[in-house]
Amino acid sequence: MRNPQLTKNGELQHLLTIDGLPREILTAILDTAAPFTEVAEREVKKLPLLRGKSVFNLFFENSTRTRTTFEIAAKRLSADVINLNINTSSTSKGETLLDTVDNLSAMQADMFVVRHAASGAPFLIAQHLAAMGLEHIHVINAGDGRHAHPTQGLLDMYTIRHYKRNFNDLVVAIVGDVLHSRVARSQIHALTTLGVPEVRVIGPKTLLPSEVEKLGVRVFHDMREGLKDVDVVMMLRLQNERMKGALLPSPQEFFKSYGLTADKLQCAKPDAIVMHPGPMNRGVEIDSAVADGPHAVILPQVTFGIAVRMAVMSMLAGA
Amino acid sequence: MQLPDAEGLCAALAERLRPGLHPDTALVGIHTGGVWVAERLHAALGLKTALGRLDVSFYRDDFSRSGLHPQLKSSDIPFEVEERPIVIVDDVLYTGRTIRAAMNEIFDYGRPARIDLAVLIDRGGRELPVCPRWTGEILQVEPGKNLQLERGEGNKLTLRLIDA
Numbered sequence: 115m116r117n118p119q120l121t122k123n124g125e126l127q128h129l130l131t132i133d134g135l136p137r138e139i140l141t142a143i144l145d146t147a148a149p150f151t152e153v154a155e156r157e158v159k160k161l162p163l164l165r166g167k168s169v170f171n172l173f174f175e176n177s178t179r180t181r182t183t184f185e186i187a188a189k190r191l192s193a194d195v196i197n198l199n200i201n202t203s204s205t206s207k208g209e210t211l212l213d214t215v216d217n218l219s220a221m222q223a224d225m226f227v228v229r230h231a232a233s234g235a236p237f238l239i240a241q242h243l244a245a246m247g248l249e250h251i252h253v254i255n256a257g258d259g260r261h262a263h264p265t266q267g268l269l270d271m272y273t274i275r276h277y278k279r280n281f282n283d284l285v286v287a288i289v290g291d292v293l294h295s296r297v298a299r300s301q302i303h304a305l306t307t308l309g310v311p312e313v314r315v316i317g318p319k320t321l322l323p324s325e326v327e328k329l330g331v332r333v334f335h336d337m338r339e340g341l342k343d344v345d346v347v348m349m350l351r352l353q354n355e356r357m358k359g360a361l362l363p364s365p366q367e368f369f370k371s372y373g374l375t376a377d378k379l380q381c382a383k384p385d386a387i388v389m390h391p392g393p394m395n396r397g398v399e400i401d402s403a404v405a406d407g408p409h410a411v412i413l414p415q416v417t418f419g420i421a422v423r424m425a426v427m428s429m430l431a432g433a
Numbered sequence: 434m435q436l437p438d439a440e441g442l443c444a445a446l447a448e449r450l451r452p453g454l455h456p457d458t459a460l461v462g463i464h465t466g467g468v469w470v471a472e473r474l475h476a477a478l479g480l481k482t483a484l485g486r487l488d489v490s491f492y493r494d495d496f497s498r499s500g501l502h503p504q505l506k507s508s509d510i511p512f513e514v515e516e517r518p519i520v521i522v523d524d525v526l527y528t529g530r531t532i533r534a535a536m537n538e539i540f541d542y543g544r545p546a547r548i549d550l551a552v553l554i555d556r557g558g559r560e561l562p563v564c565p566r567w568t569g570e571i572l573q574v575e576p577g578k579n580l581q582l583e584r585g586e587g588n589k590l591t592l593r594l595i596d597a
Contacts, residue, residue, distance in 0.1 A: 125500070142503060149488060149507040157514075158541035161491040163501075432500025 118240060125433040128240045128253040129426050131262040132303040140307055144272050147425035151418065153190060163428050164193035167224040171197045172214070173256070174230045179392050179416065180256050180266070184227045187423035193225075211235065212242050219243070225252045225430065233259030233296075252430040260296050265426060266391050267300030269419040271308060273411055274346055276418065277387050281305070287314040287340055287382075288331075290350035290372055290399050291321045293361075297391045298350055299329075306330045316340035317372060320361040337372055341381040347409075349374055349390045352399050365398045375401045379409060387411045439582060439590040442553050442569035443470055447477035449567045450520070450551055454478065458518045461485035463535055464506045466524030466582035469590055470553050474522060483511040485519075492534035514543030520566075524582040526552040529563030554592070556580055 117134055121127045126139060153159055169188040173181050181197065188195045198218075215226070228236045236255035243251050257263040271281075278284055286305055292298045292315050305313045306329070315326055316334045327333050334340030341347065352368060362368050374388065388400075388409045396402050404410060459482040462471025468486050475484045488506040490496075521535050536548060551567040556574040574580050579597045584590055 145503075146501060146505055149491075149505045152507050152509070156541055157543050160541065162537070163491055163496055428501055432496055 118237065121433055126426075126429050127249070127433055128236070128255075129264050129430065130236050130240060130253065130255045132264045132267050132300050132307065133262065135307065137307050137309070140268070140271065140304060143268055143422065143425055143429065144275060146429060147268075147272055147418070147421045150421035150424040150428075153424075154417070154420070159190055160192055161190060161424075162192050164188065164191035164224075164431055167193045167431060168222060169193045169195050169225045169227060169427070170218050170223050171195065171256075172200070172218075172226055172228045172230075173198070174200045174211075174228075174235070175257070177229055177257070179419075180229065180263075183416065183419045184254075184256060184265075184423055187420050187427060188225075188227075190420070191424055191427055193427075211238070215239050215242060216246070219246070219248055219251060223251055225254065225427065227254045227256050228258070229256040230258050233261035235259075252433075254426060254430070257296055260294055261299065263296040263300050263391075265419070265423055266297050267304040268426070269415060269422040270297075270301055270348065270389060270391070271304050272418045272422050273389060273415050274387075276414070277411060278345060281308040281310045284310050284345045285312040285314070285343060286310055286346040286348065287316055287334075287344045288348045288350065289316045289337065289340070289374065291352050292317050292326060292350065293321045293323050294353040295350045301348060302329050302331055314340050314344065318362070318368075337378055338381045341378060344382045345386055347374065347379070347382055347386055347388045349388065349394075349400050351391065351393065352395055354395075365395070369398055369401075373397070373399055373401060374404050376403050376407065379404055389415055392416070434594060436580075436592040436594060437554075437570050437572075439553065439592050440473075443473040443590065444477065446470070446551060446553060446567060446569040447474050450474060451478060453549070453566070454480070454520075455518045457482065458520060459483075459485055459512050460520050460522055461487055461510070461535070461539065462522045463531060464488040466553075467522050469582060469584055470524050470551075471522035473590070474551070482517075485510045485512065487535050487538055489531055489534035489538055492537045494530055494534065508538065510539075510542050514539060514545050516544070516546050518547050518549070519545045520549045520551050522551050524553050525580050526550075526555045526563070526565055526568075527558050529559045529561035532563045533561055553582065554580060 119128045119130050185195050235258050236253050240253045288298050313331045315331045390412045460471045460475050462468035486509045488508050490502050550565040552565045553569040555568045555571045577597050579595050581593050
């Protein structure tokens with residue numbers, strides 16, 4: 115079966131997940147993103163690539179950063195951006211997801227940026243568009259359930275490459291609530307596809323998916339041990355709102371064992387970088403001294419995210 | 434077909450530009466061949482303003498047909514564009530569409546005092562009202578052929594004719 119994200123010529127048609135994408139496509143996205151970073155320094159921060167195209171931001175789940183950066187990216191490409199506030203829209207009156215998509219397609223949509231609590235919702239939309247003969251409409255997954263958040267994974271890779279130049283000699287640790295994290299899944303697939311020789315996950319047994327090592331990662335339950343000599347520390351947000359039952363004794367207890375402090379960071383390499391996809395829970399998964407410290411590249415991640423999303427949108431629109 | 438010597442043409446083109454330059458003039462080369470020519474001109478003319486480089490891929494008019502080219506370069510305009518005389522430099526002038534894209538891109542950095550065009554080879558076949566102020570040489574090249582500037586050993590520039 116053909117990868118549902120690719121055209122028959124092997125070009126990117128939708129971006130739904132990093133899992134299964136060849137290294138050449140990931141590298142092409144990162145290479146394409148680089149010249150977009152320079153646009154932010156111009157008098158006119160706009161390129162004509164998506165002129166006359168309509169991009170619909172379909173956020174069925176709350177988000178500030180991701181929705182805003184997608185909106186900025188689309189606007190810098192001269193697209194018309196329509197933000198649908200789903201809480202006040204037809205869905206809350208009972209319209210199905212695919213009916214919403216059909217109606218927006220009838221309004222000449224060119225691209226859907228979708229965030230949904232249900233894993234697979236963006237794929238369902240892409241499949242539906244193909245069945246309706248609407249292959250010219252592109253879908254970007256902006257986070258679906260616990261499944262994937264591919265643009266976050268890509269901007270993280272861009273950030274790592276920016277600071278570390280290469281992937282093939284790095285040790286990278288992903289720390290915290292991997293179980294509930296679509297970001298972690300996208301990061302793991304991206305890191306292994308790009309050839310990072312050692313990817314570690316660090317967290318309590320209750321917050322790591324069973325058999326996570328089958329994704330090609332080393333598992334650590336002791337944070338100091340897991341951080342030993344790493345080049346990159348990727349913190350995850352403790353997903354309070356997704357926490358069901360008693361997975362954790364308390365956020366304070368979590369901070370004691372798995373919160374990133376300057377002291378624990380000493381175990382990593384002296385030039386290690388610290389990343390976080392945001393929003394941060396200061397004092398829960400990361401100490402303020404680290405979040406605002408010299409190793410943190412958390413704000414550059416946000417800036418690079420705009421260029422990476424511009425690159426993805428341009429590549430889809432040109433496919 | 435006998436092709437002219439590219440290095441000799443660069444030197445001749447520099448001499449043609451010299452009388453028309455203003456002290457603030459900036460050269461902007463178009464990736465990739467145009468940048469090589471602009472580097473030669475910049476050195477020969479001893480210009481004080483740093484060299485600009487453009488990759489016009491984001492401004493091309495065939496994006497919706499052929500998408501983005503895989504090997505994008507960053508544009509780099511290391512000077513204030515506002516009120517400055519600018520010379521766009523390219524290797525081979527053909528349809529004029531690349532020059533249109535380059536002018537659009539320059540205007541996104543500011544309003545230049547004027548824009549002129551210098552090209553190593555004018556091969557005819559224009560599809561837009563674009564006319565160079567300085568030309569190394571006019572060559573009649575039949576449609577279906579690509580005239581390319583290449584950089585070989587010791588950074589030596591040569592022209593080559595290939596099938597499109």
